[in-house]
Structure formats: C-alpha cells, structure tokens
Amino acid sequence: MSIADWTVAPVGRATNYVLETVGGASMILWRIMRALVPPRFDGHETWRQLDRVGVRSAPIVIVTALFVGAIMVIQTAFYVNKTGATSLLGYGVGFTVFAEIGPILIGLMFSGRVGANNTAELGTMVVTEQVDALRALAIDPMRYLVVPRFIAMMLMLTLLMVLGDLFAIIGAAATAQGLIGLDWRVLIANLIESHLLDELTMGIVKAACFGVSISCISCYFGLSVSGGAAGVGRATNNSVVANATAIFLIDFLVGWLYTL
C-alpha cells in the first residue's frame, strides 16, 4: 500500500462523496422548482403526504418539545440559582428554546422519523422497480413522488415547529412549578416581557429551511438506492447522517444571516 492510499485518497473520497450528495440534492431541488412553476404535481398525493408527514408526526414532536422545555428550564435554573436572578429564567428558556435548541432537536426528530422513513420508502420502491413501473405508465416520479413530499415536509415542519414551541413552554412551566419550585405564572410573565418575537420567527424560518433540506436529501438518497435490502438500509443510514449535518449547517447559516 502506498502512502497516497491512506493520506490523500480518503480526503479525496470524502470530498467526492460530499460534492456528490450536495450536487444530487441540489439537482432534486432544481427539478422540484421546475415542477412547481407552473404547478404540475399530484394534488391527491400531496394531501395524503400532508397527513402522513405532518399529522402523524405531531405526537413525537409534542413529546420531544415537552422534554426540551423541561431540560432547558433545569439547565437555566442551574445558573439562575447561582446568581439569584429568577426573573431571567423565562428569558433564558425562551431564547434557547425558540432560537436554537427547539429547532435543532425538533428538526433532528423530524429528520429521524420522516426523512429516514422517506428514504426507506423511496428506496424500497426503487429496488422493487416500482419507480420504473411509474415511468412505464408515463407518470413522472418527480411530480408524483418527490414534489408532494417536498410540499408536505416544508409546510408541516413549519407548523410543527409552532406547535413544538407551544408545548416546550408548557413543559418548561410544568417543570418550573414541579421541580424548580418557581411559580409557572412568573415564568410565563417573564417570557412574555422578554420580547422574543425575533427569536420565534427565526426558529420558524429555520424549521422551513430544514423542511426543504430534509425532503431534498432524503429523496436523493432514496431514489439513488442500489443493491437490495442492504442497500436500502445503507441509504437510510447515509440519509439521516447527511440530514443531521445539514440541519447544523443551516442552523448556523440562518442564525448568522439574522444577526447581519
């Protein structure tokens, strides 16, 4: 084995893989845009996806949000107890949950549930040649499979984020009352006084962007599956990894653009 095999080659392979993924997902996004203007996609399938992607994800998002609120109130209380500034508890919880931790954790849960599922489903359709069957019937897989999923994920993750923010506050208030020993009304009043509208909208914008990236990346990995059951498993694994990385990068990018 020459030196280049374990020094340069892995770097090149990794770069290749990253560029291939980014390129593939961008191509999907471009083709989605082409199918959206003028709108040419299956309306019925879109309704079905809105239910499957959004409504069925609501329970896991709600439970995650309750825990996120609870965890952040405990962590903030740790600092607040040291400095005695109880009035900062609502601000600290609201800021971290609305702007950062809420979107990241709910985005990751959504990517795990919906993104992975989507890759697995499309991948199965590819290996069982159902996608080819669609083409043979002159049905464009983009319009029938990808665009409805894109619309559903973007719309529903945005709405689920609003729901998640609400339940995170409920979780925070319950934990403040039950564990920290702070009246929940104090927390809510403090939260309202903190003027966190910018953070709230930033979190929702982040969620919409996550919806776009999750749908493009998971559709890309799903449609490029090869190699039977093991291939579907591998594609699902790669899809969630790429989605998680994209969530962090987008989170940083949106946060940075907001402070400009």
Next chain:
Amino acid sequence: MALHALNTTHRASGNILASLGRPFLSAGRFLSELGRLFRDTAVAIARGRFSGAAVIKQAYEIGNRSVPFIAITLGVLGLISVYQVATQVAQIIPDFSMIGAAFIQMMVREFAPTITGLMVATRVGSGIAAEIGSMVVTEQVDALRMCNADPVEYLVAPRTIASAVMVVMLTAVGVVFATFAGMLVGKGAFGIPYNTFLSLQLTGIGDVAIGVTKALSYGIAIPVIASQAGLATTGGSAGVGWAATSAVVNTSFAVIVIDFVISALAFLVH
C-alpha cells in the same frame, strides 16, 4: 331487544376501550421486549460471553468512523452557541470575560454529551438496525441460531460495550471541537482573547461526572434499542428501512428522556 342493545353498547364501549388501550398495550409489549434484550445483553456481558475482536472492530466502526461527523456537528454547535450568546450579552453588558467559562461548563454538563448522543443515535443507531435488519431478512440470524450462536452474545453484546466506551470518548472529542470552534468565533467576531475564553474556572468535577454519566447511559441505551429494532425486522427491503427509521426515532427519543432524567436528578442532588 334489551339484550341486543346491551350487547351493542357493550361492543361499542369495547371498541372505544380497545382503541384507547391499544397504544398502551403495544407500548407495554415493546418495553417488555426491550427490557428482555437489556437483561440478556447484561447477562451476556457479565458472563464474558463475547469476542474481544468483535468489540475492537465495533469500537472502530462506532467510534473512529464517527469522528468526522461529530467534529463537524459539534464544531458548528460551538460556533452557533458562542455567536448567539455573545450577541445577546453584547446588548446587555459588553463584558465577555465569563462567556468562555460558562460555555465550557455548559458543553461538558449538557450539550456535548446530548448532541453527541443524538448524533451517535442517528449514525450508529440506524446503522446497527439496518445491518442487523438485513441479516434478519436474509436469514443470517437464523443461521447463527442454527450454529448454536446466540445473536445477543454475537451481535448485541460487542456493540453495547464498544458504544458505551466510544460515546464517552466521542463526547470528549466533541467538547474539544466545540470549544475550539467557539474560541475561534469568540476571537474573530467579538475579540475575546484565547486565554480568557479557555477558562475552566466554572467547570468542576461535578460537571464532568454529570457529562460522563449522560454519555455512558446514552452509549449503553443506543445499541440495545437499535438492535431491538433490527431483530424485530420483518419483510424484505421495506422492513429493513422501517427498522432503521424506528431505530433512529427510538434511540433519539431515549437520549432526550435520559437527558431529562439525569439533569433532573443532578438538579435535585445539587
């Protein structure tokens, strides 16, 4: 007639009760299956019935190969947190002297273990489920049983030991990368000197203990929950995809719940 009416109401109420009870029943069945797998894994590890070579191989697979992923995600997390917090602090009091110390403490006790845990749940959890799932559908697990090799001893135990060690290691790596990224953004965007930022003045042994406890708990929970999803795979390639999906959701959710429990206990003890 009355009997018929009674029967109908009985059946209707039975339906309502059944639909109310079904999620609890399936959750109970799932939890008892998971509990059994945890017990079997613990027994296999306690009796030392696993191969050391497999542990090393899995440790490489779970640990070393996750380093780039952890470095990127935790590094970006460090960038984001320092940038956001420093922007907020700048609006109230332009005093950045405590940001580094508080950042490192928060990373050690909360964010590095939990985000590392979530990333491992994503990468390794779905990987384990997909791998074991495709072994199940291609009947390799049945072949193991035929050869009198216990799948728990052969597949689950090495992954559990490797992951328990490696999540702790990856958390340490995560703290380093997050701190490094935070330090750079602190210097670049807010002019915080490196040696002011790199302060361990708030980070005590208690914070390290909490962080390690969290990482260790995630490390044990992730492979067992993911293996359960993999071993429960039915059907062909669709089943493998489903197993990987449910592994990601279950392990991520487990990380969040464990984080809450340990944080709450740490708060009460404090």
